[in-house]
Amino acid sequence: MAPPTGKRVKGVQIFRPFVYGTTAKPFDEKTNPKPPGVPEDHTHSWTVFVKGIDDVDITYWLRRVQFKLHESIPNHVRMIEGEKGKPFLLHETGWGEFEIAIKLYYVPESAEKPQTLYHHLRLHPYGRTDEEKEAMRLNGGQVISWAYEEQLFNEPYEPFYEVLTSGALSSSSSSLSHNRTGSKSGGGGKGKDKDHGKQPVRSEGGVLEKSAMIPLTNRPGLPFSRETEQVEIKKLQEALVKVEELMNKTKDEVARKEKRLKELKAEAAKA
Amino acid sequence: MASSDVRDVLNLPSDHSAGPRPSKKRKTTAPRPNLKGLAREVQNLGGDNPIAIVPEVSFFKKRRFASRKPAARWELRSFINSARADNGALVLRHWKCKTEHGAPPPEHMQDGESRPAEDPVDGGQKGDTLEDSSFAKFNVKVSVPQYNDDQYQSNLQSSEWTKEETDYLLELAQEYDLRWPIIWDRYEFAPTPPPQEDGANGTSTAVVPAPKPRTMEDLKARYYEVAAKMMAVQKPAQYMTRPEFELYEMMQNFNPEQERKRKEFALNTMARSKDEAREEESLLLEIKRILARTERFNEERRELYRRLDYPATDSDINSFKSSAGLQALLQNLMSTDKSKKRKSILGPGDGVSPGGAVPNSAVSESGPHNRRESIAAAPSSSRRDSDVRGARGSAEPIPTTATSSSAAAAAAAAANKKKGGASTSTSASASAAPAPQERRKLSAHEEQVYGVSYHERLGSGPTFRYERINKLYSHKSGQQQMRMTNALAELDVPPRLVMPTAAVTAQFEVLWAAVTALVDLRKLSDKLEGEIKLEEAKRAERERARGVLGSHDGGDDNENGAGADADAEGGPDQADGIKEEPEAEKDKTDGTRPGSSGGGAHKRSASVLSSTSDKSAKRQKK
Numbered sequence: 001m002a003p004p005t006g007k008r009v010k011g012v013q014i015f016r017p018f019v020y021g022t023t024a025k026p027f028d029e030k031t032n033p034k035p036p037g038v039p040e041d042h043t044h045s046w047t048v049f050v051k052g053i054d055d056v057d058i059t060y061w062l063r064r065v066q067f068k069l070h071e072s073i074p075n076h077v078r079m080i081e082g083e084k085g086k087p088f089l090l091h092e093t094g095w096g097e098f099e100i101a102i103k104l105y106y107v108p109e110s111a112e113k114p115q116t117l118y119h120h121l122r123l124h125p126y127g128r129t130d131e132e133k134e135a136m137r138l139n140g141g142q143v144i145s146w147a148y149e150e151q152l153f154n155e156p157y158e159p160f161y162e163v164l165t166s167g168a169l170s171s172s173s174s175s176l177s178h179n180r181t182g183s184k185s186g187g188g189g190k191g192k193d194k195d196h197g198k199q200p201v202r203s204e205g206g207v208l209e210k211s212a213m214i215p216l217t218n219r220p221g222l223p224f225s226r227e228t229e230q231v232e233i234k235k236l237q238e239a240l241v242k243v244e245e246l247m248n249k250t251k252d253e254v255a256r257k258e259k260r261l262k263e264l265k266a267e268a269a270k271a
Numbered sequence: 272m273a274s275s276d277v278r279d280v281l282n283l284p285s286d287h288s289a290g291p292r293p294s295k296k297r298k299t300t301a302p303r304p305n306l307k308g309l310a311r312e313v314q315n316l317g318g319d320n321p322i323a324i325v326p327e328v329s330f331f332k333k334r335r336f337a338s339r340k341p342a343a344r345w346e347l348r349s350f351i352n353s354a355r356a357d358n359g360a361l362v363l364r365h366w367k368c369k370t371e372h373g374a375p376p377p378e379h380m381q382d383g384e385s386r387p388a389e390d391p392v393d394g395g396q397k398g399d400t401l402e403d404s405s406f407a408k409f410n411v412k413v414s415v416p417q418y419n420d421d422q423y424q425s426n427l428q429s430s431e432w433t434k435e436e437t438d439y440l441l442e443l444a445q446e447y448d449l450r451w452p453i454i455w456d457r458y459e460f461a462p463t464p465p466p467q468e469d470g471a472n473g474t475s476t477a478v479v480p481a482p483k484p485r486t487m488e489d490l491k492a493r494y495y496e497v498a499a500k501m502m503a504v505q506k507p508a509q510y511m512t513r514p515e516f517e518l519y520e521m522m523q524n525f526n527p528e529q530e531r532k533r534k535e536f537a538l539n540t541m542a543r544s545k546d547e548a549r550e551e552e553s554l555l556l557e558i559k560r561i562l563a564r565t566e567r568f569n570e571e572r573r574e575l576y577r578r579l580d581y582p583a584t585d586s587d588i589n590s591f592k593s594s595a596g597l598q599a600l601l602q603n604l605m606s607t608d609k610s611k612k613r614k615s616i617l618g619p620g621d622g623v624s625p626g627g628a629v630p631n632s633a634v635s636e637s638g639p640h641n642r643r644e645s646i647a648a649a650p651s652s653s654r655r656d657s658d659v660r661g662a663r664g665s666a667e668p669i670p671t672t673a674t675s676s677s678a679a680a681a682a683a684a685a686a687n688k689k690k691g692g693a694s695t696s697t698s699a700s701a702s703a704a705p706a707p708q709e710r711r712k713l714s715a716h717e718e719q720v721y722g723v724s725y726h727e728r729l730g731s732g733p734t735f736r737y738e739r740i741n742k743l744y745s746h747k748s749g750q751q752q753m754r755m756t757n758a759l760a761e762l763d764v765p766p767r768l769v770m771p772t773a774a775v776t777a778q779f780e781v782l783w784a785a786v787t788a789l790v791d792l793r794k795l796s797d798k799l800e801g802e803i804k805l806e807e808a809k810r811a812e813r814e815r816a817r818g819v820l821g822s823h824d825g826g827d828d829n830e831n832g833a834g835a836d837a838d839a840e841g842g843p844d845q846a847d848g849i850k851e852e853p854e855a856e857k858d859k860t861d862g863t864r865p866g867s868s869g870g871g872a873h874k875r876s877a878s879v880l881s882s883t884s885d886k887s888a889k890r891q892k893k
Contacts, residue, residue: 104733106733232775239782240781243782257800
């Protein structure tokens with residue numbers, strides 16, 4: 001790990017959204033034939049991944065990812081190095097579900113220690129209700145278990161702060177970052193800024209490269225967006241209202257019971 | 272003409288060139304291209320060099336009827352203009368070149384010629400085949416922002432504008448395609464009086480608010496405000512594409528006051544007479560001259576002050592009595608002189624007042640090294656710098672005091688020494704100090720885009736957003752965790768948040784707190800329930816004991832019952848110690864108060880049996 005360069009930027013938190021999870025598919029003669037060399041008892045092919053939301057590049061903050069699979073799988077610790085613009089992917093086959101430890105290694109500029117996430121590999125349709133399971137079964141046998149997560153960088157080091165707060169908006173980054181070349185971090189940062197100097201391209205309501213934005217609307221294959229967020233917030237608010245109702249009900253009940261208990265106790269004292 | 276020809280004419284013998292001549296001739300003529308349309312003689316005139324004449328090839332018009340096609344057919348076709356508001360009622364006709372496809376078959380061509388005589392009804396018969404005017408596409412309508420009542424209530428409220436007036440403005444903007452002078456000209460908003468007053472007494476118009484006079488800037492400001500806000504409502508700023516964002520920013524930054532001033536200036540400029548214009552020009556020139564003069568004057572004055580400045584002599588001069596001291600003083604003065612010169616170039620921005628000039632030069636007097644150092648270190652690090660100096664010992668004067676110039680010699684000597692020691696600290700402070708200053712300020716927009724937020728207290732290092740929620744769980748004991756999970760499942764909250772963004776996690780934390788309270792309350796309720804059960808069992812035990820004791824105790828017992836059933840009406844009248852009595856009473860209360868819940872009923876029930884059955888019923892309900 002590189003020694004810390006510069007100081008931490010106090011009181012600042014920067015986040016980056018990303019998606020991780022697994023996609024599994026059973027072997028099938030027609031749609032997903034078993035490739036040669038796969039053991040007899042393997043029933044599914046699956047992929048575990050870590051990627052940017054809306055498939056944007058995240059290698060500017062995430063250098064490599066270690067996937068720790070079940071011990072029974074040969075060579076069960078896999079290191080995937082970041083390739084610019086590509087997600088961190090690992091394809092495997094197997095028959096059982098288990099927990100995958102996903103260890104994220106950050107870029108050297110960050111000078112941060114790696115962090116671990118855990119994800120349960122899903123091969124079979126799951127869900128709390130039967131409908132959910134059924135919906136999953138209909139999805140071409142594909143079992144999707146994706147999770148949205150936000151990486152928080154609390155008080156990043158100055159060079160990393162610079163990396164995280166430039167590049168998305170072309171106008172602001174170029175002139176200022178060149179001024180900074182005098183400091184120690186200048187060399188690395190400058191080179192990076194250069195190839196991001198060009199006008200960022202993005203779709204309608206999409207996200208900018210190197211930004212912390214979340215797409216405005218859902219698209220096929222991209223279930224995480226502001227839309228989903230709003231739906232979830234609404235759901236939680238409704239739940240809160242429900243809790244308040246229950247709370248009042250329970251409060252009444254408790255008050256009644258207390259009264260009753262007092263009466264009983266008084267009675268007992270008399271007797 | 273070649274020399275050989277001359278010889279030939281003069282009959283001179285061709286002494287040496289008899290052989291090569293004919294061959295040469297053949298050579299020159301052979302490759303020459305035979306230009307057409309040029310006489311051979313003329314061509315020969317050129318001799319060895321071919322004449323550089325490009326023959327003009329003249330093309331004549333082809334014969335007119337060489338490829339005779341039937342003349343293009345034109346027909347009088349009727350058309351409509353979809354840009355008209357009359358929905359195609361007006362049908363006009365125009366001549367159009369007949370095209371192959373879509374045109375009626377050629378045998379109809381004959382009556383096509385007679386078509387002009389027909390009336391447009393024929394065109395109407397064709398109905399949908401009527402073509403649209405090619406100019407219809409130029410009828411573009413501006414799109415004015417749309418909003419509904421809710422959006423207006425939440426975003427567009429204004430003390431200056433009512434909703435009706437805003438509607439009216441947008442209507443006008445739509446109608447006149449955002450041509451502001453016209454909109455302003457036609458703007459005649461009459462606020463409608465409140466309807467109930469209208470109905471009550473139509474004559475009273477005293478309360479009708481007078482229409483406010485609106486300037487064009489007012490109108491524009493309101494329109495841009497509405498447009499910008501609606502734009503932001505439809506799409507948050509950070510998702511806008513660049514041109515969209517530019518438009519948004521422009522509309523947001525519209526400053527009516529500035530616009531008004533600009534127009535005023537323009538008006539004034541255009542309204543002035545020739546003399547005034549000339550005067551203005553001359554005034555401008557004058558100002559320029561005055562400014563230049565003051566600058567020069569200031570420069571001179573500064574220079575003068577610098578020269579007037581002299582080293583103070585109120586400190587002891589013992590250090591200069593030795594020859595070495597004198598030498599040092601001389602050197603110091605020389606270097607000071609140099610630095611002065613440099614300074615006069617460097618700092619035109621220095622203070623011109625004497626108060627400003629003196630301490631400045633006094634500091635520079637105290638030694639060039641110090642000065643250089645203080646330049647090297649950023650101003651913000653001066654505290655640090657002086658700390659370092661203070662630590663270096665009291666032998667050397669603190670250079671920040673202006674009166675220390677007399678000790679400059681010693682300082683200079685010491686400064687040379689200390690340079691080496693200080694260099695590390697200065698370089699360190701120089702590298703550390705500029706960083707916080709240089710960190711650029713992010714605009715609000717950038718902060719949003721890059722996901723930057725500021726917090727009071729932060730544990731440094733990377734974490735995940737979801738970790739907060741994990742912590743909520745892990746801070747509870749195993750049993751509590753179970754209870755919370757069950758409670759959340761009851762509320763149909765998924766076990767893992769779909770999108771743990773900042774807003775969602777915040778919302779979840781609120782919910783979490785509420786659910787925690789609920790779970791605690793339920794626990795309390797369960798505890799009370801247990802205690803009630805215990806007390807009731809005790810009472811049942813007592814009553815049984817009493818029943819065994821005999822009926823003479825009955826009155827006593829009844830009193831007790833009355834105390835318990837304080838709100839049960841007519842309780843004390845039935846003075847019997849029989850067990851069935853409370854049962855019957857309970858039935859009565861149930862009958863008279865059907866609205867009371869099971870809990871209330873069970874409270875009044877005296878017998879253990881009925882109360883337990885009630886309780887079990889309640890539990891089922893739960």
